[in-house]
Ligand code: NDP
């Protein structure tokens with residue numbers, strides 16, 4: 216029996232998905248036993264050229280009709296956003312149709328509500344492509360690692376920003392040129408500010424934290440800093456100090472609750488995440504029993520993302536044929552509390568532009584000391600009227616680090632705090 220698929224969105228991901236469902240139909244059937252038939256493809260502009268050909272009547276501008284369309288058995292949402300996409304997903308779930316989505320923004324923003332709607336209808340909501348593109352990470356976290364008390368996740372979960380930082384660090388590319396290339400390669404979100412501001416990674420961090428800890432953290436409660444302010448100078452200084460700059464999504468259990476944050480960070484060159492280059496993503500999971508796990512692979516782009524979506528489509532189709540929900544229900548604990556970000560211990564790299572004269576270093580060190588922040592290393596670059604101090608601190612409460620840097624910025628001898636970035640290493 217054929218399974219009728221309705222797809223909303225035929226851009227970077229959806230266009231490739233539809234083409235592959237058509238071109239690879241027989242190979243998919245041979246491998247899975249499923250006859251997957253594209254019955255509707257909803258887009259914004261039906262006149263636009265597409266990388267596939269479908270029979271008349273398949274292409275439609277009416278996305279919201281798919282929920283009640285009797286020819287559609289399961290719905291795939293690859294348009295993005297939290298407006299029409301939310302209506303599409305919610306409508307399909309309420310109509311009792313399994314839904315596959317790549318939309319991390321939607322899952323992060325409305326996860327609990329969507330999981331409840333799926334559970335009420337007894338159908339699956341599958342979103343393997345929402346985090347890490349082609350990397351299998353949703354199922355491993357929720358299913359395979361169900362028995363692990365995950366302690367911390369460090370993720371490079373945005374391909375666009377990792378691509379930009381890699382180009383800046385390895386080729387000395389400018390931020391603007393690297394971003395334009397990421398857009399050309401199909402890595403960037405429809406609005407690339409979602410990538411560079413860290414918003415995309417924030418959604419993914421919230422999803423990872425939700426799956427790892429069973430507590431859904433609202434995206435607004437995820438501390439977020441993007442890579443817009445990263446200077447080539449700091450990428451180069453970081454390398455001299457033995458680090459590489461990455462945009463990290465961090466989800467962890469702390470004494471004060473669970474926490475998720477997204478910010479650029481210096482990662483030691485020996486850490487497994489340091490070697491994750493270009494649009495590659497990686498999720499580094501730490502647990503008391505399993506130790507350390509690294510999931511890595513292509514985190515963005517049409518091909519890898521469509522593969523993840525196809526895997527979910529196959530699962531959803533199996534569910535329909537078996538008549539039983541395939542994905543285990545996502546159960547969320549009552550919020551066990553989101554940790555106070557200011558109390559989380561962090562380490563910092565601080566670049567200071569200072570006057571090069573006696574007493575400067577003492578004043579800087581005293582300001583750190585006054586806030587209970589101990590210095591790990593100081594390096595001076597340049598001499599003369601102006602010098603650059605590169606300070607790396609030991610771990611201290613985030614709020615104390617911030618207060619120390621603010622105080623240092625007010626010192627007469629400090630012309631500028633050029634950069635203040637966190638260092639993510641296991642050293643104290
Ligand atoms: P694109 O902008 O390339 O495609 C969006 C598609 O949605 C277009 O086909 C567009 O139609 C369609 N669309 C827009 N509005 C409507 C509407 N009202 N009704 C029906 N269709 C509509 O986005 P991507 O393919 O890059 O991303 C899609 C989703 O996948 C997003 O949620 C994104 O976050 C996620 N994702 C993307 C990855 C990537 O590497 N690109 C990786 C992982 C996830 P039209 O073509 O007519 O303009």
Ligand code: HSE
Nearest residue numbers: 373374375403404515
């Ligand atoms: N824009 C996203 C990225 C797509 O660059 O990682 C994958 O979610």
